[in-house]
Amino acid sequence: MTGPMSTGTCNLCGKDFAKNVIYRHLKKCLQEQAAASPGGKTQTTFWINVWGRYQPEYWLHLEVPVSAKLLNLDQFLRDTWLECCGHLSAFTIDEQRYEVSVDPEFDYWGEIPKNMNRRMGSVLQPEMAFGYEYDYGTTTELSGKVIAEQESTLKGKGVRGLARNLPPEVACGVCGKHAVYTCSFCNYEPSGWLCKDCAETHKCGDEGFLSIVNSPRVGQCAYGAEFFEATDV
Numbered sequence: 001m002t003g004p005m006s007t008g009t010c011n012l013c014g015k016d017f018a019k020n021v022i023y024r025h026l027k028k029c030l031q032e033q034a035a036a037s038p039g040g041k042t043q044t045t046f047w048i049n050v051w052g053r054y055q056p057e058y059w060l061h062l063e064v065p066v067s068a069k070l071l072n073l074d075q076f077l078r079d080t081w082l083e084c085c086g087h088l089s090a091f092t093i094d095e096q097r098y099e100v101s102v103d104p105e106f107d108y109w110g111e112i113p114k115n116m117n118r119r120m121g122s123v124l125q126p127e128m129a130f131g132y133e134y135d136y137g138t139t140t141e142l143s144g145k146v147i148a149e150q151e152s153t154l155k156g157k158g159v160r161g162l163a164r165n166l167p168p169e170v171a172c173g174v175c176g177k178h179a180v181y182t183c184s185f186c187n188y189e190p191s192g193w194l195c196k197d198c199a200e201t202h203k204c205g206d207e208g209f210l211s212i213v214n215s216p217r218v219g220q221c222a223y224g225a226e227f228f229e230a231t232d233v
Contacts (some may be wrong), residue, residue, distance in 0.1 A: 005019060005020065006018070006019040006056075006057045007165070007166050008022055008059065008165040009163060010022065010026060010163045010165060011160075011161050011163055011164070012026070012029045012162060012163075019128065019165070019230055020072070022061065023049075023147070026061055026163060027161055030150070030162075031048075033153070034151070035152065037153050041153070042151040042152070043067065043151070043152060044066055044067075044121070044149060044152075045063050045064060045065050045149070045150055045151075045152040045154055045222070046064050046066055046121075046124060046146050046147075047146070047148045048073075048145070048146055049061050049144065049145050049147055050062065050077070050132070050142055050143070050144040051142045051143055051144075051216075052140075052141070052142060052143075052216030053142055053216075054141065054216075057165060057168045058081075058165055058168070058214070058215060058216040058232075059164070060161060060163070061147075061162040061163040062076070062159055062161055063152060063159070064120055064159050064160075065156075066119065066120050066121030067117060067119055067120070067121065067157055068150070068157040068158070068159065069116065069117055069120065070118050070120065071100070071116045071117060072092055072157060073120070073159055074089055074100065074116055076133075076158075077089075077134070077142070078134070080161070080164075080215075080233075081142075081215045081217060082134040082140055082215070083134075084220075084222045085135075085221060085222055086186075086223075087135035087136070087137070087221075088100060088101075088136055089101045089135070090113065091130055091132050092130060092131040092132070093123050093124065093128070093130045093131075094123075094130075096113075096117045097113035097114070098110050098113060098115065098118065099114075099115060100116055101115065111146065124146050125146065126146050126147070126148055127145070127146065128146050128227065129145045130143075130144045130145070133191075134217070135221060137221075138220045138221045140217045142216065165214070167213075167214040168214075170212050171193070172193060172194055172195035173189070173190030173191045173193045173194070174195070174198040175197070175198055177195040178195055179193045179194055179195050180195060180196055180199070181194045181196075181209045181211060182210050182218065183204050183208050183209060184196070184208040184209070184219065184222075185204045185208040187210075187219045192219075209225075210223065210224035212223055212224070
């Protein structure tokens with residue numbers, strides 16, 4: 001699906017950089033931004049990198065206040081990358097599972113999870129890695145790591161996107177042109193990824209078509225269906 005090196009855009013300056021240098025650039029860009037607002041009110045934040053566990057070409061760099069809750073990060077990931085049908089989700093941090101809603105009466109397999117109503121600073125620290133799942137049926141798995149703790153002029157408890165990958169190039173499995181749709185019935189096959197022309201004669205018809213979107217959830221469940229409905233093939 002992708003070339004040898006993913007690239008992405010820095011949201012602070014609007015410039016594009018390769019994945020292997022975006023960290024160095026963001027460090028400089030954040031320092032310049034802080035220097036431009038000396039003496040202003042600051043708060044402690046985490047700089048977090050999140051990526052598709054099995055699709056590392058999809059990645060985000062985020063800034064999250066340590067006083068924010070896991071719920072805030074969960075909602076940001078849903079809004080940016082994942083939400084399609086209101087599925088359940090969970091973080092796994094230091095072998096502890098955190099879910100949106102925990103039922104103490106439910107017969108959990110293994111240790112009972114904790115809820116996501118936890119401050120980021122109480123469960124994470126610099127250099128700590130974590131996992132994340134969205135949808136326990138057609139699961140999208142993410143990996144994450146806290147890169148650093150820093151002082152920031154970020155206001156409130158919202159999550160700020162620092163950088164995001166540019167959409168990976170996806171080739172049509174039939175003719176090799178730029179693919180724009182994936183068939184939810186057969187996207188496990190190369191021929192399930194289609195350009196506009198090949199979509200017109202696809203063996204499954206267009207009922208299961210999903211738009212190819214810039215997300216590790218591409219091709220899963222109903223993610224991308226709303227885009228297809230608004231587009232003529």
